[in-house]
Structures are given as C-alpha cells and as structure tokens.
Amino acid sequence: MIPADATPDARPAARLDQAAGLVFVGEMYGVQVDLLALVLSTSQRRASAVAGRWCDAGSAQAAILGPGPRWVWLTKAGLATSGLPYAPAVPGLSRLAHLRAVTAVRLALAAAPQFAAGGGHWRSERRIRSRIGGRIGLREHVPDAEVHWPDGTTLAWAGECWAIEAELTPKTVARTAGIMRELLARTGDYGCRPADVLVPGAPPRHARAVYVCSAAARPVLMKARALLGDLGARVEIRALPGAALLPAPGRRAGPADLP
Amino acid sequence: MIRRGLGIIAARAIATAAVRAAAAVLTLAVAAALTPATLVAAGALAVASRWTWEPRRLFVAAAWCAPMVMVWLAATAVGPAGWLGAATAPYHAWLAFWHLVGSGAYLRAAARVAPAAIPLGLAGAGLGWSYRTRTVGAGAGGRSPASSVALDQRQWRNQVRAAKARIAAPGSVPLTMRGDLIAAGAVIRTVGHRAGPLAAIGYERMRSHQVVIGTTGTGKTTLLLRLWAAYLATGLRRQAAGRGAAPLIVVLDCKGGASARRVADRYRRLMREAGARSVAVWPDEASLSLWSLPPRKLTTTLVDLIEHGTGSAAYYADVMEALVALAVEAPCGPPTSAADLLARLEPGWLALAYAASGTAADQAMIRSASRQLGDVALRFRTLFRRLGDGLDGPGSFGDADAWYCILEGTDQVPVAEGQARALVDLLASFAVSCGGEREILLAVDEFSAVSRRLPIFTLYERARSLGLSVQVSAQSWQGLAATQDERYRIAAAAEGGIWLLRTPHPEPVAGLAGTRKAIETTRALGRLGWSRRGSSRLHDEPIVDLGLIRRLDTGQVAYIHGGGVTYVQIKRPVAAPAAVRGPVVAALGAVEPLAGAVPAVFVPLPVPAVPSAVPGMARPPDISPVLDAAFGPEAP
Numbered sequence: 001m002i003p004a005d006a007t008p009d010a011r012p013a014a015r016l017d018q019a020a021g022l023v024f025v026g027e028m029y030g031v032q033v034d035l036l037a038l039v040l041s042t043s044q045r046r047a048s049a050v051a052g053r054w055c056d057a058g059s060a061q062a063a064i065l066g067p068g069p070r071w072v073w074l075t076k077a078g079l080a081t082s083g084l085p086y087a088p089a090v091p092g093l094s095r096l097a098h099l100r101a102v103t104a105v106r107l108a109l110a111a112a113p114q115f116a117a118g119g120g121h122w123r124s125e126r127r128i129r130s131r132i133g134g135r136i137g138l139r140e141h142v143p144d145a146e147v148h149w150p151d152g153t154t155l156a157w158a159g160e161c162w163a164i165e166a167e168l169t170p171k172t173v174a175r176t177a178g179i180m181r182e183l184l185a186r187t188g189d190y191g192c193r194p195a196d197v198l199v200p201g202a203p204p205r206h207a208r209a210v211y212v213c214s215a216a217a218r219p220v221l222m223k224a225r226a227l228l229g230d231l232g233a234r235v236e237i238r239a240l241p242g243a244a245l246l247p248a249p250g251r252r253a254g255p256a257d258l259p
Numbered sequence: 260m261i262r263r264g265l266g267i268i269a270a271r272a273i274a275t276a277a278v279r280a281a282a283a284v285l286t287l288a289v290a291a292a293l294t295p296a297t298l299v300a301a302g303a304l305a306v307a308s309r310w311t312w313e314p315r316r317l318f319v320a321a322a323w324c325a326p327m328v329m330v331w332l333a334a335t336a337v338g339p340a341g342w343l344g345a346a347t348a349p350y351h352a353w354l355a356f357w358h359l360v361g362s363g364a365y366l367r368a369a370a371r372v373a374p375a376a377i378p379l380g381l382a383g384a385g386l387g388w389s390y391r392t393r394t395v396g397a398g399a400g401g402r403s404p405a406s407s408v409a410l411d412q413r414q415w416r417n418q419v420r421a422a423k424a425r426i427a428a429p430g431s432v433p434l435t436m437r438g439d440l441i442a443a444g445a446v447i448r449t450v451g452h453r454a455g456p457l458a459a460i461g462y463e464r465m466r467s468h469q470v471v472i473g474t475t476g477t478g479k480t481t482l483l484l485r486l487w488a489a490y491l492a493t494g495l496r497r498q499a500a501g502r503g504a505a506p507l508i509v510v511l512d513c514k515g516g517a518s519a520r521r522v523a524d525r526y527r528r529l530m531r532e533a534g535a536r537s538v539a540v541w542p543d544e545a546s547l548s549l550w551s552l553p554p555r556k557l558t559t560t561l562v563d564l565i566e567h568g569t570g571s572a573a574y575y576a577d578v579m580e581a582l583v584a585l586a587v588e589a590p591c592g593p594p595t596s597a598a599d600l601l602a603r604l605e606p607g608w609l610a611l612a613y614a615a616s617g618t619a620a621d622q623a624m625i626r627s628a629s630r631q632l633g634d635v636a637l638r639f640r641t642l643f644r645r646l647g648d649g650l651d652g653p654g655s656f657g658d659a660d661a662w663y664c665i666l667e668g669t670d671q672v673p674v675a676e677g678q679a680r681a682l683v684d685l686l687a688s689f690a691v692s693c694g695g696e697r698e699i700l701l702a703v704d705e706f707s708a709v710s711r712r713l714p715i716f717t718l719y720e721r722a723r724s725l726g727l728s729v730q731v732s733a734q735s736w737q738g739l740a741a742t743q744d745e746r747y748r749i750a751a752a753a754e755g756g757i758w759l760l761r762t763p764h765p766e767p768v769a770g771l772a773g774t775r776k777a778i779e780t781t782r783a784l785g786r787l788g789w790s791r792r793g794s795s796r797l798h799d800e801p802i803v804d805l806g807l808i809r810r811l812d813t814g815q816v817a818y819i820h821g822g823g824v825t826y827v828q829i830k831r832p833v834a835a836p837a838a839v840r841g842p843v844v845a846a847l848g849a850v851e852p853l854a855g856a857v858p859a860v861f862v863p864l865p866v867p868a869v870p871s872a873v874p875g876m877a878r879p880p881d882i883s884p885v886l887d888a889a890f891g892p893e894a895p
Contacts, residue, residue: 105890112888140536156880193532207879212890234879238890 017041018050019082022059022074026084027124028103030073030091033062035103035243044069054078066096068247086130097246101166102144104244105212109147109164118155121148131191140197141179142190146206160207166240167213167221176224183209184234210236214245295356295372299380300387307388311414314392315454317385324378331374349375398780403789415448415807419815422447422828425456432457432830434489434533439497441465441489443482444830447815450802451775451823458818458827462497464755465490465700468719470739471732472768473760478814478829480522482758483704483732484529485832490700491661492533504726507697508661509686513675513708515667523663529832530661539659541682542649549650549681552688554593558584560684561600564646564677565638566712579635582628585609590616597643597651604636645674650681656689657697668708679709683718690725702730707738716740716748728755736767756820759803761811769803772819 021040025031031039037047051072054060059078065071076088091099106122109115123146132142143163151159163183171179186205188196211221218237225232290297303317336345344351352372359368394400395410422445426432432442440459465486473479487508494506510526512519520543527538539545552560561583567576586603587593589612594600602608606629613621643651656662664682668675683701690699701722703715715731722729731749733739739746750757750771759768777800782793803824808817811826818825883893 108889109885112885114885114888118885155885157882157885197536208882210886236882236886236893238886238893241890 018054021050022054022078023082023084025060025072026074026079026082026086027122027126028106029089029095029099029126030065030071031103032071032100033069035100035107036072038107038243061090065091065093066246068100071096086126097168098144098166100246101168101212101240101244102164104241105164105166106145107243108212108241114155118153118158119150121150122146123148128190131189140186140190141182143183143206143209147210157207161205162208162210163206165209165211166244167211167217168240168245169214170217170220173220173223173227176220177227180209180224180228180235181231184228184231206234208234208236210238212238212240212244214240293376293379295353295369295376296379296383299376300384303381303384304388307384308391311410311417312388313454314385314389317381317388321378321381321385324374324381328374328378397778397795398782399778399791399793399795404780404782418447418826419812419828421445426828426830429833434485434832435493435496439463439493439502441486441493442830443485443489443816443818444814444827447826447828449823449825450804451821452825458825460756460818460820462490462493464820465493465730466698466728467755468722468728468753469730469755469758470750470753470768471730471758471760472734472736472739472762472765473732473758473816474734474762476813477760477762477811478816479732479760480704481814481831482760482816482829483702483730484522484525485829486730487526487661487700487702488529488533488832491530491535494698495534504696504698506660507656507699508702509656509682509699510661510663510702510704511666511679511682511709512663512704513666513668513679514705515665515669515675519665523665526661526663535660537659538661538663539654541662541664542647543665545654545659545662546649546652547654547656547682547685548652549685550593550595550599550652551655552685554588556684556688557593558587560681561587561639563680563684564642566673575631578628578631579638581624582609582632582635585613585621585624589613595652597639601636601640601643604632604639606632642677645671646677646681650678650685656686656699657693666709668705672708676709676712679703679713683713683715687718687725687727690727693726695726697726699725699727700730701727702732704732705738706731706733707735710738710740714745716745716752719749719752730755735762736764756818759808759817759819760815761809761813763809765803765805765808768819769801769805769808772802772824773822774799775802775822 017040021036024039025036033047033051034044036051037044040047040050042050048070051060051062051070054072055062058075059081060072060074062070062072071091073091074082074084074088079086079088102125106124109120110122114120125142125144128142128146144166145164147162147164149155149158149160149162165179165183170176183206184204185198187199187202188205213221218239221237225235225237228235303320306312307314307317332345332348335348336342338344340348352375356368356372359365359371391400392410395407398404398407401407401410425445432444434442436442436457436459439462441462441464442457442459444458446455446458471479471483473482487510491506491508494503497503498505508530512522523540523543527540530538541547549560550557558580562576562580565579567573567579582604586600586609589603589609591612594603603612606625609625609629609632610622613625664678666675666678666682686699686701690697701718703709703713706713706715710733715729718727719729731739736746739749746767750768757768757771759765776797778795779798780793780795783790802822803817803819807826811817814829814831816827816829818827886893
C-alpha cells in the first residue's frame with residue numbers, strides 16, 4: 001500500500017533504484033553497505049535498511065565478514081529475481097579486499113561524466129566467468145571487468161573495449177607483464193572457441209588495459225609496462241580511490257570517499 | 260536269442276521315438292498355450308538372427324520392459340481387484356487374450372496381453388539365441404562345422420555397420436568423457452573386455468607407455484591425432500579441477516616431408532580446439548636450445564650425436580669426449596650456441612680458459628689432445644650444419660602446450676637420428692627440471708626411422724619417475740626396434756596398451772595378448788551330411804584373431820590390454836578449418852595463398868606474440884579525461 005503522503009512517482013523510482021542495486025550486488029559477488037549507499041545514492045543507514053528489506057524478502061543475505069560494515073550478497077532467490085544466471089555464493093574471505101576494490105573502481109568510473117555520456121557498460125568478472133562456464137582450457141587470465149564503449153558517440157574511444165584490473169598487492173614483474181600481454185593480445189571473447197582466443201591478424205579484443213592499483217603495486221606495474229615496449233602505450237595505470245581499501249580492523253568505517 | 264535281441268533293440272528305438280515325439284508335442288503345446296509370448300520370441304529371434312545381435316541385447320530389451328510391467332501391475336493393484344488381482348493379472352490377461360481372439364478382436368487381444376507377453380518373449384528369445392550362438396560358436400550347432408565361421412563373419416559385418424552408425428553423427432563421440440575417459444571411437448567387438456557402445460580408455464592409460472602398430476593407410480595418423488587431442492583435453496580438464504598438472508605433448512614425426520607438414524597443420528588445429536594455448540611446430544616455426552642442458556648432460560649429448568666406430572676408433576671417441584668436456588665445462592660456463600662451442604674447440608681458447616683456474620691435469624689434457632682439436636671441431640661443424648638451427652635456441656619445451664617436431668627421417672636418416680636423440684635428451688632434462696609440474700606425453704611416430712640410434716626403451720624404464728609417458732608408433736613389428744629383444748622390451752613395457760591396426764605380421768603382438776579357454780568340437784560326417792555326434796574339448800585359443808587383424812579395414816583398430824582386446828571403429832577428429840590468410844598479405848601478392856596454409860600461431864607462454872602495430876591501434880586515442888575524472892591524474 002502506498003502511503004498517502006508519497007508522491008505518485010517517488011515510490012516506483014525508489015523501487016527502480018533498489019532493483020538496480022540488487023542487480024549491482026549480484027554482479028559484484030557482494031558489496032559492503034557503505035558502498036551500497038553510494039550505489040543507491042543514499043545514506044549508509046538507509047542502505048542498511050534497504051539491505052535488511054532484501055534479506056527479509058529472501059533475496060539477499062548480510063553479515064559482517066571482515067573489517068568494516070556488513071557485506072550484502074544475493075541468495076539463489078535474489079539472483080533468480082534479478083535474472084542473473086550465477087551460482088549463489090558467500091563472498092570468500094580471501095577475496096573481500098579485492099571485491100571491495102573492484103566495486104570502488106566501478107563506482108569511481110561510473111561517476112565520471114564521460115561514462116554516462118559515452119554509454120559505458122561494465123561487464124563484471126562474474127558475468128565473464130559465467131560465460132566461460134565449466135569449459136576446458138581455463139588457464140586464461142580473466143580480467144576483473146571489461147568496460148564496453150558503444151559506437152556512435154562523440155568520445156574518441158567510442159567502440160573500444162577495455163580490460164579493467166584492480167591491483168592491491170604486487171605480483172612479479174614477469175607475471176604482470178605476461179598478464180598485460182595476454183590481455184592486449186587476446187582476440188576472442190571469453191568463452192569462445194580455443195582457436196579464436198588468439199587469431200593472428202585479427203584486431204585485439206581489449207584496446208586498453210586499465211590498471212587501478214595500490215601504492216604497493218604501482219612500481220611493479222610501471223616496470224611491467226616498461227617491459228612491453230610499444231605495447232605499453234595501451235596500458236593505463238591509475239591509483240585506487242580511497243574507498244577501495246578495507247578499513248583497518250578496529251576502525252569504524254566512515255563514509256566512503258570517491259572523487 | 261537273435262530274435263529276442265532284435266526285439267529289445269526295436270523296443271528301445273520305439274521307446275526313444277515315442278519319448279521324442281511326446282517331448283515335441285509337449286513343446287508345441289506349451290508354445291501354443293503361450294502363443295502371445297511365442298510370437299514375440301519368434302519375431303525377436305528372427306531379428307536377432309538377421310542382424311546377428313548379441314544375446315545380451317535381447318535381455319536388455321526385456322529388462323527395459325520392467326517399467327511397463329510395473330505400471331501395469333500397479334494399475335491392476337489399485338483397481339477393484341487389489342493385490343491378489345495384480346498377482347494373478349498375467350493369468351487373467353492370458354485368459355482374456357483367448358476370449359478376445361475368439362471374438363475376433365485381435366488388436367484388443369494383443370494390447371491386453373502385451374505387458375506380460377513382450378518381456379517374457381524377449382527373455383525367451385534371449386535364452387534361445389544365446390544357446391544357438393554358443394553351440395554354433397563351439398562347433399556343435401549349425402548344419403556343418405563351417406557354420407561357426409559364417410556366423411562369425413556375419414556378426415562382424417553387422418557389428419562394424421552398427422559401430423559406423425554410432426560414430427556417424429557429429430559430436431556422437433566426444434574427445435573426453437566423464438571419469439577422465441579418453442574416447443577413441445565406437446566398439447565393434449570385445450573379447451575379454453567389457454562391452455559398451457563407445458571405446459574409451461582411462462587417462463592413466465595414456466600416462467603409461469603405449470605402442471601403436473599399423474601400416475600406411477590404415478588410419479594410424481587419425482587414431483594418433485585423436486588420442487593426442489583427447490589426452491590434452493582431458494589433461495586440461497583435470498588440471499582445471501585440481502586433479503593433475505598441466506599436460507604437455509611432444510610429437511616426434513620421424514618421417515618428415517610434405518606429409519608431415521600436413522599432419523602438423525591438422526595437429527595444430529586439433530590441439531587448439533582441444534584447449535592448447537600454444538602449439539609449436541619445430542623446426543619450421545619454433546626452436547629449442549640444446550645449450551640449456553646441464554653441462555655434464557650437454558657433454559654426453561653432444562658426444563652421442565656423433566657416430567663413433569668400434570674397436571680402435573673407441574680411442575678417438577674418448578679423446579673427443581675429453582675435449583668436449585673441457586670446452587663445455589670450462590670455468591667461464593657452458594657454451595650458449597653452436598658457434599660458441601666451435602670457437603672453444605681451439606687450443607688457444609682452451610689454454611686461456613683454463614690458465615687461471617684449471618688443474619694440471621686439465622693443462623696436460625689440452626696439450627696432449629690439441630692435435631685432435633681441429634678434427635673434433637670439423638666433425639661438430641659438420642654436425643651442426645646437418646642439424647640446422649632448430650636446436651640453437653632460444654626456446655624450451657615449457658613454452659608451448661603441444662609440440663610437433665618434424666624430423667626428416669625419410670630424406671636424411673642420420674640427421675633425423677641425431678635430432679631425435681637431442682630432442683629426447685632435452686625433453687628428459689626438461690622433465691627433470693620441471694619436477695612433475697607437467698604431465699608429459701612423448702609420441703614418436705614412425706619410430707623405425709630413428710630406432711637405430713634412439714634407445715627408447717632406456718627412456719621407457721626411467722620415464723615413470725620423470726612424469727613422462729612414451730607412445731611409440733611404427734608401421735610394423737620390425738620397425739619397433741633393431742633387434743627382437745628390444746622389440747619385446749618395448750612391447751612388454753606398454754602398460755597403457757597396444758593399438759594394433761592392419762598389419763601383415765601381427766603374431767608377436769597378438770602373442771602378448773595371451774590366450775583364452777574355448778570349446779573345440781569335432782563332428783562326424785555321415786552319408787546325409789554332418790551328424791550331431793562327436794566330441795568337444797577345451798583348448799587355448801589366441802585372444803586376438805590374427806585373421807581379423809589382417810583383414811581390418813581403414814579406421815579400425817584392435818586395442819590390446821590386460822589379456823583382452825577391443826576392436827574399435829575410430830572416430831575421426833574434426834578440427835576447425837585452417838585460418839585464411841589476411842587480406843593485407845593477399846592484396847600485396849607477396850605470398851601466394853596456399854590451400855590449407857598454416858598460420859604462424861606459435862606463441863611462447865611467458866611472452867605471447869602481440870601484434871605491435873594493429874591497424875588503427877598504433878596511436879590509441881587519449882583516454883586520460885575519463886580516467887582523470889574517475890581516479891585522478893596518473894602520478895609521474
């Protein structure tokens with residue numbers, strides 16, 4: 001029942017935002033409530049209330065899994081409601097920091113005016129992995145996300161596909177350079193036939209590899225990019241936004257800060 | 260007295276005839292009483308006889324009727340008749356059948372009795388057909404002893420037809436099946452193995468040694484390609500599931516020539532289809548470094564690459580080994596290329612290298628052997644010229660998932676022998692260095708071309724500890740090795756089984772499969788034909804039918820393992836079509852596009868080859884506005 005004081009359009013719009021938030025949570029494996037507040041453009045308290053309603057409806061579960069506020073993730077029913085063909089799973093403890101970083105990167109990129117103007121589309125790692133399924137030949141590196149820029153806009157990079165990587169901890173330079181080369185060399189979509197993964201002469205799938213990294217990982221990324229030579233021009237390295245890092249244990253999480 | 264004896268004989272004959280007649284009448288009466296089941300059994304027997312089915316098939320068909328019977332009985336039980344009615348349902352169905360037949364309602368009669376008559380008839384036909392095939396197979400049935408031969412040939416034709424039908428549909432035989440099974444094709448016939456529609460072996464069999472024997476044009480290459488692709492696909496699936504290490508296939512094609520390039524093209528496409536990230540064709544598109552061997556091993560390999568005489572020539576072999584050891588194990592480190600080694604085989608270089616840290620013995624050796632240094636360098640110069648630059652690096656077996664090494668064994672036998680020896684040494688060294696992180700399959704095709712100087716059985720015996728399995732294929736038993744002793748050593752160590760295609764001399768391999776107990780029957784020949792009197796005895800007969808092996812058609816193979824044999828119709832693996840050359844090359848006319856042209860796709864794993872200048876991508880547009888807005892400017 002709609003309260004009498006609600007405007008006719010306000011309630012459906014709010015529901016639409018919350019539905020988009022549900023899909024967002026499903027795409028990102030799980031989201032902490034402070035970042036969910038940014039997704040829903042509301043306060044952390046109201047975001048907690050929304051998450052609570054999702055839990056009551058059986059669409060989501062919420063729990064404190066690590067440092068910082070509660071995590072929210074979708075149940076089987078929630079994934080089915082959202083139309084997401086993924087297997088339900090609790091966010092793994094070892095991946096919490098990475099999941100938060102990727103979510104923060106997505107939010108930061110979505111907040112850029114060019115993203116909306118260019119109609120950018122975030123294709124999450126979960127979606128990519130669901131496309132690959134359980135097929136053989138899974139040693140390929142899967143990026144944390146892809147960003148697709150549709151053709152027909154005035155942006156210089158319209159029509160491109162970017163591979164997004166959020167790096168919190170440094171790997172070896174050789175391994176990082178190998179991943180960069182693989183991302184930039186790939187020609188086929190994820191889940192394509194093995195013969196199409198790397199077709200000589202075909203245009204590469206990823207026009208760019210965008211690395212958003214912590215201060216610790218930055219030197220390794222710079223060295224790896226230098227190793228690539230001319231290819232390094234297609235690698236972009238930026239710093240993670242402040243909201244990407246998990247709060248230190250014992251510290252009360254404040255409002256997430258994004259540029 | 261005579262009259263009394265004749266009377267007894269006549270009475271006995273009359274009694275026997277009477278008993279037989281009574282038995283016949285009784286049988287006919289039972290058959291008539293069970294007319295519905297008798298009709299089903301007669302039809303099933305006719306079909307089984309026409310298509311020479313296995314009796315098991317009739318029993319399976321009878322078993323599949325069980326759900327129908329259960330539903331029928333359950334429906335009767337829940338009706339007014341109850342459980343007692345269900346117990347007597349067959350009898351009542353039989354009664355109803357005769358009533359309905361009497362009233363002319365034949366279709367209703369058939370439908371009424373079908374749930375009981377069909378399974379009963381099929382089971383009866385199965386028993387009857389089993390008895391018939393066994394008696395004919397043992398020589399006790401049929402009009403003549405040759406009936407067993409005719410039945411066997413008819414059965415083979417029908418089994419082949421059924422197997423071909425099973426593999427005809429695309430995708431009917433996957434490369435790899437649940438349970439890490441590697442599917443080769445459809446089963447034609449089994450002896451001592453479990454029967455089934457598809458012929459599949461466990462992945463572990465491929466991790467053991469195997470032997471493949473078959474003459475040209477019998478489908479050997481098709482079989483090998485299928486096994487390799489299936490091995491890779493299964494290995495990758497196991498690795499993804501955390502049940503094993505990454506697979507690596509190294510094929511030595513010791514035949515060479517244009518046909519080897521065609522097979523290499525198929526191999527490349529199949530391996531890519533099976534999931535290989537990178538496929539290398541040596542020496543056409545990829546190279547390996549002989550100089551990555553440990554120094555002592557490098558010395559041994561280099562010396563072994565050169566043929567030595569026996570007798571007094573052994574002295575020169577010792578001198579050569581000493582000099583090569585000095586050059587390779589010099590204090591400044593091992594050589595990094597053929598040119599580097601040749602440069603070291605100079606008296607001045609060796610003296611200088613060992614001047615500071617060499618022992619007195621080294622100095623004495625250099626002085627005494629300096630006269631032979633020129634000859635040794637000459638022999639190595641000739642060797643390196645023959646071997647080409649395929650072994651002069653860079654590269655390692657770890658750079659690709661699948662290697663296809665082409666050795667010109669038809670054209671240049673000594674070169675192929677040397678290359679094979681070097682490649683096997685390199686692979687053994689790689690297997691040791693990777694410490695079990697790769698599950699390696701070494702396949703040596705047309706082994707006879709290099710068998711003289713490649714003692715593969717020594718690798719066989721230590722391969723298990725290296726995580727290496729060896730698959731040897733040859734055109735004949737004689738092509739397996741130079742001596743009979745070595746052939747038996749190779750075949751006897753083939754724990755993964757022996758694949759035997761059509762070959763004119765299958766006896767030695769068939770003998771390894773062993774024998775089985777069989778019934779042999781003799782029958783007397785009377786005036787009116789073969790009588791049913793005779794005797795039977797047990798005897799040992801070979802598990803592998805030698806005549807059948809000689810008659811195998813193209814694409815048929817006998818898999819011998821564990822005292823049994825399975826005859827298989829091989830499913831030809833289908834790869835994606837070859838990539839078409841890009842329009843730029845065709846437009847330039849620099850290279851005439853060839854039919855089935857091979858694109859260069861060898862991509863070493865650590866450093867994938869990336870086009871440095873993709874059209875339209877050489878100067879990518881500046882995307883810093885969006886990144887700066889999202890993440891701030893890039894720090895210097």
